Amino acid sequence: MADSYSNGYANGTSPSLAQSNNVSMPVIRKKLAGYVGFANLPNQVHRKSVRKGFQFTAMVVGESGLGKSTLINTLFNTPLYPPKEPLPPSAERPKTVAIESIGADIEENGVRLHLTVVDTPGFGDFVNNDESWRPIVENIESRFDSYLEQENRVNRQKIMDNRVHACLYFIQPTGHSLKQIDIEFMRRLHTRVNLIPIIAKADTLTDDEVRDFKARILADIAYHKIHIFQAPTYENEDEETIAEAAEIASKIPFAVVGSDRLVETEDGREVRGRAYPWGVIEVDNEDHCDFVKLRQMLVRTYMEELREYTNDVLYENWRTEKLLSMGVAQDSSVFREINPSAKIQEERLMHEAKLTKMEAEMKMVFQQKVQEKESKLKQSEEELYARHKEMKEALEKQRSDLEDKKRRIESGRPLTPEKNATKNRRFLR
Numbered sequence: 001m002a003d004s005y006s007n008g009y010a011n012g013t014s015p016s017l018a019q020s021n022n023v024s025m026p027v028i029r030k031k032l033a034g035y036v037g038f039a040n041l042p043n044q045v046h047r048k049s050v051r052k053g054f055q056f057t058a059m060v061v062g063e064s065g066l067g068k069s070t071l072i073n074t075l076f077n078t079p080l081y082p083p084k085e086p087l088p089p090s091a092e093r094p095k096t097v098a099i100e101s102i103g104a105d106i107e108e109n110g111v112r113l114h115l116t117v118v119d120t121p122g123f124g125d126f127v128n129n130d131e132s133w134r135p136i137v138e139n140i141e142s143r144f145d146s147y148l149e150q151e152n153r154v155n156r157q158k159i160m161d162n163r164v165h166a167c168l169y170f171i172q173p174t175g176h177s178l179k180q181i182d183i184e185f186m187r188r189l190h191t192r193v194n195l196i197p198i199i200a201k202a203d204t205l206t207d208d209e210v211r212d213f214k215a216r217i218l219a220d221i222a223y224h225k226i227h228i229f230q231a232p233t234y235e236n237e238d239e240e241t242i243a244e245a246a247e248i249a250s251k252i253p254f255a256v257v258g259s260d261r262l263v264e265t266e267d268g269r270e271v272r273g274r275a276y277p278w279g280v281i282e283v284d285n286e287d288h289c290d291f292v293k294l295r296q297m298l299v300r301t302y303m304e305e306l307r308e309y310t311n312d313v314l315y316e317n318w319r320t321e322k323l324l325s326m327g328v329a330q331d332s333s334v335f336r337e338i339n340p341s342a343k344i345q346e347e348r349l350m351h352e353a354k355l356t357k358m359e360a361e362m363k364m365v366f367q368q369k370v371q372e373k374e375s376k377l378k379q380s381e382e383e384l385y386a387r388h389k390e391m392k393e394a395l396e397k398q399r400s401d402l403e404d405k406k407r408r409i410e411s412g413r414p415l416t417p418e419k420n421a422t423k424n425r426r427f428l429r
C-alpha cells in the first residue's frame with residue numbers, strides 16, 4: 001500500500017507523459033496511505049442541501065371531483081387543501097381552466113421542503129374541452145420564462161425555481177381506455193413536463209378491471225408516442241435499487257386511492273383509508289392500491305431525478321426552441337466536447353493546409369512573373385528581328401541600285417534609260 005503511494009504512479013506512468021497524453025490517460029487506481037477526508041463529501045453536500053432546503057413543484061390535472069386535492073393532502077400528509085364546499089346548482093361556474101398554486105413549507109426529520117402545488121380546477125369540465133390544455137401549457141412555459149429571465153440577470157445568486165417538476169394526470173376510472181381529452185393533454189404536455197399518469201379513485205374498480213385498464217392505457221400511450229416519466233436506472237447500481245425501479249415502473253399508471261381521514265380497520269388499527277360497508281380500503285397498504293409506490297416515485301426516491309430531468313432535458317429543450325425561434329442561432333461547436341489531442345491534431349492539419357496553400361500561391365505568382373518576363377523578351381526579340389530585316393532589305397535595295405548605276409555607267413548608257421528610250425522611239429517614226 002505504502003509502496004504504490006510513495007512510488008506515485010502505480011502503473012509506471014510518468015507525470016509528464018500522463019499530462020501530455022491526458023485524453024487516453026488510464027485511470028490510476030490508488031490506495032491512500034492515510035486519512036484525507038474526501039469520504040465526507042456526501043455529508044458536506046447533505047448538510048448544505050439540508051440547510052438550503054428543497055423546492056419542489058407538482059401540478060395536478062384532471063376533471064373536477066377526481067380526488068386531486070385529496071391525493072395531494074394524502075401524499076404530503078398535510079391538509080394543504082381544506083374540504084371543498086360544493087357549489088349550489090344555480091351558482092356561476094368559471095368558463096376557463098383556472099390555475100391556482102399553493103405553497104407550503106413542510107419539514108420531516110429536519111429536512112425542509114418548500115412544496116408548491118399547482119391545481120387546475122376546471123380542466124375538462126366544459127362542453128367544449130378542445131383547448132383545455134392550452135392554459136396549462138402556457139402556465140408551464142411562463143414558469144420556464146421566469147426561470148430563464150432569472151438566469152439572464154446579472155445577479156444569479158437567488159434563483160427561485162418555480163418550474164413544474166412533475167404533473168400528476170388524473171384519469172377517470174372508467175375502466176375503458178383513455179379519452180380523447182386525456183390523449184390530447186398528454187400529447188401537448190409530454191415535452192414540457194414529467195408526466196405521471198394516475199388512475200383516480202381506484203377503489204371504484206376491481207383488481208381485474210384495474211389490470212386491464214392499465215394495459216389499455218399503456219397501449220394508448222405507446223400508440224400516441226407519449227413520453228411519460230420513467231424511473232431511471234444507472235449502470236453499476238445494486239440489485240435492490242434496480243428491483244425497486246422495476247417494481248415502481250410496473251405499477252405505472254398508478255391506481256390510487258386518496259384519503260386524509262383516519263378510519264378504523266376490522267382488527268382495530270387506525271389507518272388512512274376509506275371505510276365501506278364491506279370493509280376498509282387502506283391508502284398505505286400496497287395490496288390495496290399503488291399509493292405507496294406513487295409516493296416513492298414522486299417523493300422518496302425520484303424527487304431529485306424529476307427535478308434534474310426538468311432542468312436538464314425539458315427546460316433545456318424549451319430554452320433552445322425559444323432562443324431559436326427568436327433567431328438566436330446556437331454555435332454547436334461551442335458545446336461540443338473538446339478532446340485536447342484531437343484539437344491539437346486538427347490545429348496541426350489546419351496549419352499544414354495553410355502552409356501548402358501559401359506555397360502554392362507563391363509558386364503561382366513566381367510562374368506568372370516568369371511568363372511575363374518571357375513574353376516581354378520574346379516581343380523585343382521579334383521587334384529586333386523585324387528591324388534587322390527592314391534594315392537589311394533597305395541596304396540590299398541600295399546595293400542593287402548602286403550596282404545598276406555602276407553597270408550603266410560602265411556600258412556608257414545615260415543614267416535615265418527610260419527617257420532616252422521614248423526619244424529614240426519617236427525618232428524612229
Ligand SMILES: Nc1nc2c(ncn2[C@@H]2O[C@H](COP(=O)(O)OP(=O)(O)OP(=O)(O)O)[C@@H](O)[C@H]2O)c(=O)[nH]1
Pocket residue numbers: 062063064065066067068069070071084120121122200201202203204256257258259274
Ligand atoms: N372513492 C373515492 N373517493 C375519493 C377519492 N379521493 C377523493 N375522493 C372524494 O372525491 C370527492 C372530490 O375530491 P377532491 O379531492 O375535492 O377532488 P378534486 O379533484 O380536487 O376536485 P376539484 O377541486 O373540484 O377539481 C371528495 O368527496 C373526496 O372525498 C378516492 O380515492 N376514492
Ligand SMILES: [Mg+2]
Pocket residue numbers: 068069070081119121
Ligand atoms: Mg381540488
